[in-house]
Amino acid sequence: MSAVAITPDGARAVTGADDNTLRVWNLCDGTTLKTLEGFTFGVSGLAISPDGRRVASGCWDSTLQIWDLETYAKVHDLPGHKNSGGRPWIRSVAITPDGTRVVTAAQDNTLKVWDLTTGRELRTLVGHDHWVMGVTIFPDGRHALTGSADGTLKIWDLETGDALRRSSRRWPCFPARGWRHRPPRMRR
Numbered sequence: 001m002s003a004v005a006i007t008p009d010g011a012r013a014v015t016g017a018d019d020n021t022l023r024v025w026n027l028c029d030g031t032t033l034k035t036l037e038g039f040t041f042g043v044s045g046l047a048i049s050p051d052g053r054r055v056a057s058g059c060w061d062s063t064l065q066i067w068d069l070e071t072y073a074k075v076h077d078l079p080g081h082k083n084s085g086g087r088p089w090i091r092s093v094a095i096t097p098d099g100t101r102v103v104t105a106a107q108d109n110t111l112k113v114w115d116l117t118t119g120r121e122l123r124t125l126v127g128h129d130h131w132v133m134g135v136t137i138f139p140d141g142r143h144a145l146t147g148s149a150d151g152t153l154k155i156w157d158l159e160t161g162d163a164l165r166r167s168s169r170r171w172p173c174f175p176a177r178g179w180r181h182r183p184p185r186m187r188r
Contacts, residue, residue, distance in 0.1 A: 144158055
């Protein structure tokens, strides 16, 4: 498995794997409820909407797929990130707390913000010097935090697309156990 997410009610989990599938699991008994197919390559990132009705899956072929977790139907199959050399994997996926937008982070050094309902791309956020490895959304739903293979953290305004702050130093690798002494100092 390369990605995992849990529904807000804690009853189901969704996993993505390099076998080009998503699996929906019953967490009470560990059984597979449904296997969702239709991927060209493996799944690299997942996020479930706050209402538990949709799952957004980022794929190694740079597409974003949105699935309905009630009917198990694919709602959107969106062409995603592009670059000139190879396929820019979508590395991470996050959904805003209000469930209206999806943010994808990819190997083309960018983020994309999507409308979860319509599937429309709203904006592309540019500013990292290397792959964007992870994205998470602040509780306000207006800001995102990203970590990049360039060794920086950035805080983004999802409404304007502006990078508001970045870490004051570069790390060759983020520590697996968290920050040992204090979090990175952020600057404008």
